Amino acid sequence: MTTELLTPSPSPPPLAAPARLHYLNVSRGLASWLLTKDHKRIAILYLLPITAMFFIGAYFMAVVRLHLMTPEGALLSADTYNRSFTAHGIIMVFFFLVPVVPAVLGNFFLPMMIGAKDLAFPRLNLLSWYLYMIGAAWTLFAILAGGVDTGWTFYTPYSSRSSSYNVVPVMLGVVISGFSSMLTGINFIATVHRLRAPGMTWFRLPMFVWTLYATSFIFLLGVPVLAMAILLVVIERVLGVGIYDPRLGGDPLLFQHLFWFYSHPAVYVMILPGMGIVSEVIPCFARKALFGYAFVAFASFGIAGLGFLVWAHHMFVAGISIYAALVFSLLSFLVAVPSAIKVFNWTATLYKASITFEAPMLFCLGFVVLFTFGGLTGLFLASLAIDVHVHDTYFVIAHFHFIMVGGMVTAYMGGLHYWWPKMTGRMYSEWWSRLSALIICVGFFLTFLPQFVLGYNGMPRRYHTYAPEFQAWNVLSTAGSSILGVGYILPLFYLPYSLVYGKRAPANPWQATGLEWQTASPPLRDNFEHTPIVVWPPYQYHLGKAQNEP
Amino acid sequence: MSLDLRLTEQERKLLEHTVVVRHRLEEQYSNLEQQNETAGLGMWLFLATEIMFFGTLFTALFVYRLLYAEAFERASAHLNWQIGATNTVVLLLSSLFMALAVYRVRTSPTPHVVPFLLVTAALGALFLALKGYEYYDDIRQGLVIGPRFNEETWLAAGLGAGELPHVQLFLLLYWIMTAAHAIHMVIGIGVVLVIAALASKGRFDAQYYGPVEVTGLYWHFVDVVWIFLFPMLYLLGIHGG
Numbered sequence: 001m002t003t004e005l006l007t008p009s010p011s012p013p014p015l016a017a018p019a020r021l022h023y024l025n026v027s028r029g030l031a032s033w034l035l036t037k038d039h040k041r042i043a044i045l046y047l048l049p050i051t052a053m054f055f056i057g058a059y060f061m062a063v064v065r066l067h068l069m070t071p072e073g074a075l076l077s078a079d080t081y082n083r084s085f086t087a088h089g090i091i092m093v094f095f096f097l098v099p100v101v102p103a104v105l106g107n108f109f110l111p112m113m114i115g116a117k118d119l120a121f122p123r124l125n126l127l128s129w130y131l132y133m134i135g136a137a138w139t140l141f142a143i144l145a146g147g148v149d150t151g152w153t154f155y156t157p158y159s160s161r162s163s164s165y166n167v168v169p170v171m172l173g174v175v176i177s178g179f180s181s182m183l184t185g186i187n188f189i190a191t192v193h194r195l196r197a198p199g200m201t202w203f204r205l206p207m208f209v210w211t212l213y214a215t216s217f218i219f220l221l222g223v224p225v226l227a228m229a230i231l232l233v234v235i236e237r238v239l240g241v242g243i244y245d246p247r248l249g250g251d252p253l254l255f256q257h258l259f260w261f262y263s264h265p266a267v268y269v270m271i272l273p274g275m276g277i278v279s280e281v282i283p284c285f286a287r288k289a290l291f292g293y294a295f296v297a298f299a300s301f302g303i304a305g306l307g308f309l310v311w312a313h314h315m316f317v318a319g320i321s322i323y324a325a326l327v328f329s330l331l332s333f334l335v336a337v338p339s340a341i342k343v344f345n346w347t348a349t350l351y352k353a354s355i356t357f358e359a360p361m362l363f364c365l366g367f368v369v370l371f372t373f374g375g376l377t378g379l380f381l382a383s384l385a386i387d388v389h390v391h392d393t394y395f396v397i398a399h400f401h402f403i404m405v406g407g408m409v410t411a412y413m414g415g416l417h418y419w420w421p422k423m424t425g426r427m428y429s430e431w432w433s434r435l436s437a438l439i440i441c442v443g444f445f446l447t448f449l450p451q452f453v454l455g456y457n458g459m460p461r462r463y464h465t466y467a468p469e470f471q472a473w474n475v476l477s478t479a480g481s482s483i484l485g486v487g488y489i490l491p492l493f494y495l496p497y498s499l500v501y502g503k504r505a506p507a508n509p510w511q512a513t514g515l516e517w518q519t520a521s522p523p524l525r526d527n528f529e530h531t532p533i534v535v536w537p538p539y540q541y542h543l544g545k546a547q548n549e550p
Numbered sequence: 551m552s553l554d555l556r557l558t559e560q561e562r563k564l565l566e567h568t569v570v571v572r573h574r575l576e577e578q579y580s581n582l583e584q585q586n587e588t589a590g591l592g593m594w595l596f597l598a599t600e601i602m603f604f605g606t607l608f609t610a611l612f613v614y615r616l617l618y619a620e621a622f623e624r625a626s627a628h629l630n631w632q633i634g635a636t637n638t639v640v641l642l643l644s645s646l647f648m649a650l651a652v653y654r655v656r657t658s659p660t661p662h663v664v665p666f667l668l669v670t671a672a673l674g675a676l677f678l679a680l681k682g683y684e685y686y687d688d689i690r691q692g693l694v695i696g697p698r699f700n701e702e703t704w705l706a707a708g709l710g711a712g713e714l715p716h717v718q719l720f721l722l723l724y725w726i727m728t729a730a731h732a733i734h735m736v737i738g739i740g741v742v743l744v745i746a747a748l749a750s751k752g753r754f755d756a757q758y759y760g761p762v763e764v765t766g767l768y769w770h771f772v773d774v775v776w777i778f779l780f781p782m783l784y785l786l787g788i789h790g791g
Contacts, residue, residue, distance in 0.1 A: 111578075117577060118577070118578040121588075121592060122576075122578065186595040187592075193591055194584060220598055220599055221598065222602075223602075224603035224606065225605070227603065228603055228606035232610070232726075235722075239695065242718075242719065243719070243722065248718070249618065249715035249716045250719065258609070531580075
């Protein structure tokens with residue numbers, strides 16, 4: 001009876017009947033998908049190509065890691081090596097990490113969590129998907145047609161003068177998919193402002209909605225700057241004029257400033273929605289309200305806001321003034337404050353809670369540990385002296401992989417497992433999913449802890465050979481990455497398997513309190529039978545427990 | 551199959567109106583007011599992205615103006631400020647008519663809004679015509695980058711050979727920024743004409759006016775961009791000095 005007492009919806013969720021109409025079977029045929037305005041279908045449309053991009057990006061890194069088994073390089077020519085790590089970076093950052101949670105889970109659940117029928121601008125949402133597809137296809141084609149060797153950061157003047165001519169199409173693909181994220185951001189902000197169900201006040205919003213809202217502002221203010229910075233590179237290349245080229249009076253540092261003005265906040269795009277997922281999952285499997293709700297909400301904005309003021313910490317050794325570097329160093333330290341607030345609040349939520357270890361919870365606990373590692377090593381990099389020492393070494397690689405892969409990808413896996421029963425109406429194998437979570441966490445540590453050591457001892461990033469004394473750590477890292485790979489491939493089997501053979505999911509398999517669980521699995525075309533009326537703050541798990549115990 | 555409801559004329563009109571308005575309500579909204587407000591918010595958010603887009607160009611202009619102050623002032627003095635100033639007036643007038651159109655659609659029956667929209671679009675077209683003539687004049691004078699850039703004039707005017715790339719940098723930014731603005735103008739004129747066509751069919755009224763208002767926001771924004779472009783490109787140096 002727990003859910004019914006907690007349900008803000010006036011009607012109890014209908015039981016799953018075989019002939020029930022839901023968003024997946026309400027209409028059929030390819031056109032009903034490609035022209036859909038349903039946010040849930042668009043989320044599924046995103047899920048497939050984004051998953052494909054993840055494995056393509058991972059393939060390029062598998063090749064690189066294998067190459068680094070021996071000091072002279074085991075597999076690739078220097079040129080192919082450069083193109084492989086560049087392809088890995090571009091695909092993973094711009095076509096997987098940035099869009100994945102907002103476009104897939106955000107698209108599906110943001111309207112449901114605030115009790116809306118759809119996003120504010122459904123047609124714009126579909127346009128976002130088409131832009132993503134065009135950008136992704138265009139970039140993939142350019143990578144297959146020869147690729148680029150600039151690194152994912154496209155630094156000028158190398159990218160505008162010396163590198164291969166594929167730079168222009170790849171960069172344009174990045175811009176096009178960036179516009180897709182930007183339009184999604186506009187859609188989310190307008191939806192959160194105007195389409196909340198009656199009673200869904202700002203401080204009753206689930207944390208996932210708060211983080212998507214903060215993320216949307218980063219898209220909104222960052223993407224246009226990246227787009228213009230990149231368009232200027234394209235103009236410089238095509239017309240042979242000097243905007244960034246120092247020989248023609250340009251300033252190459254201007255590109256770095258503009259690039260990081262987007263791409264540093266984009267790092268927070270790649271972590272904030274993950275934090276939102278964790279803030280949903282941990283209270284649910286700890287059966288306890290999120291500790292310090294308002295602090296976690298405002299910390300999201302602290303991170304998004306400060307995130308715009310720290311971009312030049314990527315440029316400490318690029319020749320910016322020492323005073324500017326001091327200020328950026330201080331601001332970079334400040335980002336640690338809201339991040340730490342979140343970690344402490346999650347930990348406090350777990351304190352004296354009734355914790356169970358289902359797969360989503362395992363992923364999210366993994367997130368908290370891995371993210372803390374990534375965050376703490378970020379403090380090393382924010383301090384000027386240490387940054388000069390470890391700049392452009394494997395220390396930096398390890399640091400941001402802890403945040404982006406250990407943090408974001410793990411949180412995404414947690415979110416996917418948490419909401420999979422709602423999205424598909426099927427339960428996946430509990431045993432296999434827990435195994436996958438464990439393998440991913442172990443493989444991750446094995447892959448990236450050695451890279452901290454390598455970087456601190458001076459192994460630079462992006463080189464296709466290295467000094468022989470680094471070999472043992474490199475072999476360890478490659479071995480770890482193969483374990484990590486197994487962990488990521490497992491869901492590729494047991495999740496699709498559950499679609500056919502999994503048992504039918506009830507409306508609320510986790511006894512969670514969010515509005516998205518108060519409707520059928522999978523949801524109806526209009527999400528709810530009646531617009532829900534919200535009378536509770538989120539995460540009222542303690543009430544459920546009290547009433548559940550006889 | 552007819553249904554005799556025995557409605558008065560007034561009731562029949564009200565019913566018709568309700569049916570029509572229902573049809574224009576998108577399914578995710580509960581009423582037209584919410585829909586109008588959301589459209590307005592969406593446009594404001596879009597304009598925020600546009601500010602960042604143009605802001606990037608303005609940043610580049612600021613940076614290089616600080617680095618190469620003299621070359622930028624000299625180059626700026628060659629721009630045709632007379633046309634630029636005229637165009638400023640033209641755009642401000644067009645914004646006035648746009649504002650009147652939005653006011654009209656909320657206060658009086660629909661077709662009356664059409665002339666205001668048409669004048670807005672015509673003034674926008676006048677702006678583009680003047681800008682086009684100015685571009686033609688710029689090209690004739692060699693105020694371009696690339697092979698048609700006339701080095702001798704600038705050297706004769708006392709600039710060092712090392713400063714020529716800086717002059718070209720200014721000209722490049724001038725062309726990129728005004729062209730980006732002109733593209734926004736072309737889009738704006740197209741949208742205003744579409745809205746005028748819809749308005750002539752009686753599509754908008756005091757309840758359903760979101761598209762007109764949102765178009766107005768966009769038009770004013772493009773106008774404001776020019777208000778910044780004009781002094782920062784044309785008025786850097788002393789003209790005729």
